[in-house]
Structure formats: structure tokens, C-alpha cells
Amino acid sequence: MKNKHYILLAVAAMMSMSAAAQRFEDYFQDKTLRIDYIFSGTATTQHIALEQMYVEPRWFGKRQRLAEVPVEGNGQITVRDHKTQRVIYRNSFSTLFQEWQEEPEAQHLEKSFENVYLVPMPKDTVDITVDLRNNRRQISSHLTHTVAPSDILIAHLGKKHVTPYVVLQQAQDTTHCIHLAYLAEGYRTEEMKTFVDDARMSMETLFSYEPFKSNRQFFNVVAVESPSQESGASEPGKGIWKNTALHSHWDTNYSERYLTTGHLKDMHDWLAGTPYEHIIALVNSTRYGGGGFYNGYLLASIHNQYAKPVVVHEFGHSFAGLADEYAYDDETVDIYPLDVEPWEKNITTKVDFRGKWENLIGKDKKAGFYEGAGYKPKGVYRAYYDCRMRTNQNPDFCPACRQAIQQLIDFYVK
Template sequence: MNRLLCTIAMAALMCANATAQQFDKFFADSTLRLDYIFAGDTSRQAIYVDGQCLIPRWDGRRQRLDELPVAGNGQITVKDKGSGQVIYRHSFSTLFQEWLATAEAKHTSKSFENVFLVPYPRQAVDITVELRDYHNRITASLTHTVEPADILIRRIGFEHVTPYQTIQKAADTTRCIHIAYVAEGYRSDEMEAFLNDAKDATEALFAHEPFKQLRSRFNIVAVMSPSADSGTSEPANGIWKTTALSSHFDTFYSDRYLTTLNIKDLHDKLAGTPYEHIIILVNTAKYGGGGIYNSYNLSYTRGNQFKPVVVHEFGHSFGGLGDEYEYGNDDPMYFPDTEPWEPNLTTKHNFKGKWENLIKQGKASLIEGGGYQKQGVFRGVEKCRMRTNDVPDFCAVCQQALTRMIDFYTK
């Protein structure tokens, strides 16, 4: 038995060394921040390079670099220019793509900021950004070359770093998931309240499985970005505040949809802090929030639904989970000819690899209704945190998807 354990340990060590060598071959321990503008309307979309930044330290994964955890609504691919080898991939969703489903996008063109982080390349790379529609068809694509020695790549985060406090330190900070809370609508004299809110949000998140049992894999900081005004803007009420991230309600004219469109400002505030996944806490008593996969999770804090909301939105922003409630079948986002990329929803078009194992174990089934639609979209369990804030737990399907995501980043 001892000989077997030694063999397993040696194999694991060799695998870890190979992973480290692969990362070190292509990347330095720094971050390349890529700023883009996504623009257009329902008939045509385009992607434009808006800037590039060098940030000290890389806080993302160093293994499974050419894999995707889920497909997302868009993907970014980094190729070594010399060999053409894919050396890093990541997936995402954006507010721009959500906006394309609105009535406004049918007659008006708009632009949206987007920021992506990739490890800093040692040699020239070709970077491709792709946007996809609800049928998983590519609607816009851009490929551009980045030369790591380019003198116009801005250096940020080396000084004038926003003050931050560590809320929780991971057992291994080189192989963990970095989360940063960001203060929005908190004045300098309200930072103690922000830190308490960040601690409350942390305890709320880790009261849920699978986060509870895997807590040691998360490193969490609270970034104290001060605002001139307390609170956030409420356009429907004629209230406009001067805040760190210019967040506001009424996104896409939806009363409770609380977001920020100032993505570059957000990442400027985070430069030099240890971060990858972002939770923005907004100092307001008005109910609202939003979560965008691999972009950010944003939540109000001054109400009794704060904790359920921040956990639900983290399911979106970190886990890529879809909403499991339904409104009707107007303006559908899911179609019979396309399998949702979200791991907790299915149209039965290509169900393989989702939760068949849980059905066999009697822990889940296929229940119609989800993804805002009453028909044609199925979830696994009747009640779940991704369906309603009144349910205290993630269902078995969502827990399995979240565990897979955590393992993707840390194993």
C-alpha cells in the first residue's frame, strides 16, 4: 500500500511540474488586461481594441490553460504566434449581448466596454475574441496581435493601489480562486460598513454547498474604493449620484436591474490587488442586483434580501448558472435546435454530460420551465436558489456544476 501511495504521489508531482513548466514556457507571472469595445445592434455587431495594460502578478489558473469550463456567450483564445498553438482560452458573457435581446437594440446602435484578463505572454501572441448568439453562431470576431514588449502597453497596479483588506486567505494562494469585493456607493467614512457587508456576504456564500466544504480554495479581499456620494443612481426617480463605478438601477429600463457599464473604471480600481472574480457591493436599500458570467456580480446591501441576492448572483457570475424561473415565451433566449451552455438548463438538444448521473441516482429529473420560458427549457429540480431567493440551498444539479467549476480552477 505504501508503494502504491508513493507511486500516486510521484505521478501527481510529475503532473504538477509539467503544468508549471507549460505555464512558465509561455507566460510570465503577470497579467495582460485587454480592453475592448463591443458595438452594434441586432443586425450587426463589431469588436474593437480599446487598450492594453500590464498588471503585476497573475491570479488566474495555471493549469488546463487551453480548456473552457463552459462555453459562455463569448470566448477569448490566445495562440502562440510562432507555432499557432492555443496556449490559453476563457469564456464569458456580457451586458452587450444581453442588450441585443432588447427592443432598443432593434433600432439603435450602442457601444459597451469590456475587459478580459489573460496571463502575460513571453512572446508575441494572436488573440481572438468571438461573440455568439442564442443559437451558438459566431456573430462577431476579432483577431489581433499583442507584442509583450510594446511600449504602449500601460503599466498599472504597481503603485497607487486601492487599499484592500484580506477577508479570507486560501490554503494555497497559488492554486485557488481569487474573489475581490469592490465598494460602490460607500463614502470614505462608510468603509467600516463596507467591510462588514463583505464579511456578511462571505459567510452567506460559504453557508452553501459546495462552497462550504471547499472554502479553503478561496482567497477573498475587500477593495475599499471610495465614492463621493453615498448610494447609487436611480434614473427612474431622477436621482444621479457620483460614485466610484457610476452604477445605476433601470438597466435596459428594468427597474431592479442594478449594474455598472464602467468596466474599465472597475478594473482600474482593482489593479494591483489579488483578483479574478468580482463582487460589487452597492450601498443602497433599494432591492436589485445582477450577475454576468466571468464579468461581475453586483448586489444591493441594505435590505433583508442582501445575502440571498449576492449568493444567487454569484451563481451567475462565477458558476455560469442560468436562471431557473420563467415568465412566458415572449422573446425567447433558448431554442429547440441549441443546447444551453448553462450547466443547469437544457432544451434536450444535447443533454449529454449535464445531470444524467443525478437522474440515475434519483436526485434530479427533467422539469419543464426555466431560462425565463414556461416551455421548451428544463431544469433538474423543482426548487433551487437559482429559481427563487426563498429556497435556502443550491439544488443537486447546481451543486454539481459549481463543484466542477471550482475543481476546474483549482485542480
């Protein structure tokens, strides 16, 4: 079964290579197709449903390596030309829904989750497939639907009522860069100056870390001023519920410091018409907490002593797909089976270590296999004793994580 799995991965890689040389303008318009899905299920079931599609005026994602993904993710969205079935675009992601399926609540309850994905607007009819993958890296559910760009039910967004935004940094080449948007959460209209200042401070912190510092010219950064009726975010454990732009809250999955939102459609409504692909939502609160999802978003409280390193840590998740490198001594979260190699490039079970940090072993005496990562004290390994993906106290990403982040940046812009 394992050999069959790797054969499938090899075939997928060959398909990606065959489409790598395609030109963006051959298949796509300079517009964004936003697709809203509902993922639902229990611990053992998954359902994917299409809810709504929108078209926005510009495309701010990748324009090269269109059919490739830099890392596998916990799910993928694939666009195929309807006539030829050639893969013309692919991206990967991770979701809160899949995390929730590992929670005790999922054993006896069915829940639904909003998920939003952006693909370039096709010139002709395409077939779009969304697939979710289990912790054994096998496709566990999928949905394929056909999209005709002439469909009159594809709604239009981003031309009128665009949320005001401030350009914090302009990339050297805005047509060939990584578009990052800071989004305000829990800031009232009169607090927007504070938000812009917070976003600028957060950006400067991010670019003080390597390899972001050395690649700063490739990032275009804006601060999107989405106003809330109330300051802060909801705190269910204290019985506090607030009316905010993203309806974010602590106590996600009953974890006190886990700060997320289930309102991803609202998030993308606020961003419609702004130059964005990667999203950092800053929460106007002094309480500690945050959360991040690969190619989804990160959400972090910004007014506490750990706010700066937390945002950087969560960006490691949301931008680069890095795994947490800490472990729980008194609890094992069973996300990483020990007989399957994780797709994340900064942890390993030693099942298939290729393409990770093997090039650092022997060259750096500190590089090796440190047991305890991916929430497990045994059987999952990290490359270095400490890292920004392990503790708030460590001042840097370890060389293995820096290497993985650099590979992501190169994938998008080089």
C-alpha cells in the same frame, strides 16, 4: 448545419486537449495583461474594437488547463503563440452587450459597451482572438490582433496608487486558488468600515452554501475599498443620478430591479494591483436589485432583506455560468431557441442533454425535467422543482447546480 457545429466543437476540444499539458512558465510571465475592448452594434450587427492594453505586476488566474474552458459561455478569448499558432490560453465569458441585443431598443439604436478581459502576460508575441456567439452557439463576430510584450504602448498599472484592501480570507495555497475580490460601490470614505463588514457578512453567507462551504480553503478573498463621492447608486426611474466609484444604476434595459454598470474600465482601475479574478461589487443601498455576468462581475444591493440570497444567486451566474431557472408566465424572453441545447449546465431543451444532470436521474427521485426555465414557461427544463437559481426563498442550490459549481471549482484548483 447542426452536425457541422458539433464537429467544430469537437475540433476545438481536441485542440484544447493537445495544449492541456503545457506549463505556465513556458509561455507566460507572472504578470497580467489587461485588455480593454469596445463591443458595439444593434440587434443584427456586432463590432469589436481594441481600445487599450495594460500590464499589471501579478497573475491571479488559472495556471493549469490553460487552453481549456469549463463551459462555453457567450464569448471566448483565445491566446495563440504567434509562431506556432498553438492555443496557449483560453477563457469564456458572457456580456451585457449580448443581453441588450435582445432588447427592443436594439432594433433601432446602435450602442457601445466597455468590456475588460485579463490574460497572463506572454513571454513572446501572441495572437489574441475575441469572439462573440449568438444564441444558436455560433460565432457571430470576432477580432484577432497581435500583441508583442515589448510594445511600449502597453501601459503599466497596479504598482503605484493601489486601492487599499483588506484580506478577508487567505487560501491554504495562494498560488493555486480562486481569487475573489469584493469591491465597494456607493460607500463614501467614512463608510468603509461598513463596507468591510458587509463584505465579510456576504462572504460568510456564500460559504454557508454547498459546495462553496466544503471548498472554502481554495478561495482567497479580499475587500477592496474603492470610495465614492456619494452613497448608494443612481436610480434613473426616479431621476436620481449619483457620483459613485462604478457609476452603477438600476433600470438597466428599462428593468426596474436590474442593477449594473457600464463602467468596467473604472472597475478594473480600482482593482489594479490587488489579488483578484472574480469580482463581487456590493452597493450601499436598501433598494432591491442586482445583476451578474459569467466571468465578468456581479453587482448587488446589500442592505435589503433579500441581499444575502441575491448575492449568492448572482455569484451562480458570474462564477459558475449558471442560467436563471425561473420563467415569465406572461412574457417569453427568446434567449434560448428550443432546437438548440443551452451551454449552461443547469437547464436543457433536451436537444443534447449529455454532461448535465443525467447522472442524478434514477439516483435521486426528485431529479428530472421540470418545465419552465431560462425565462420560458415551455420547452426549457430545469433539474429540480426549486433552487437558489430559481427563487430567493429556496435555501440551497439544487444538486444539479451544486454539481456544476463543484466542477468549476475542480477545474480551477484540482
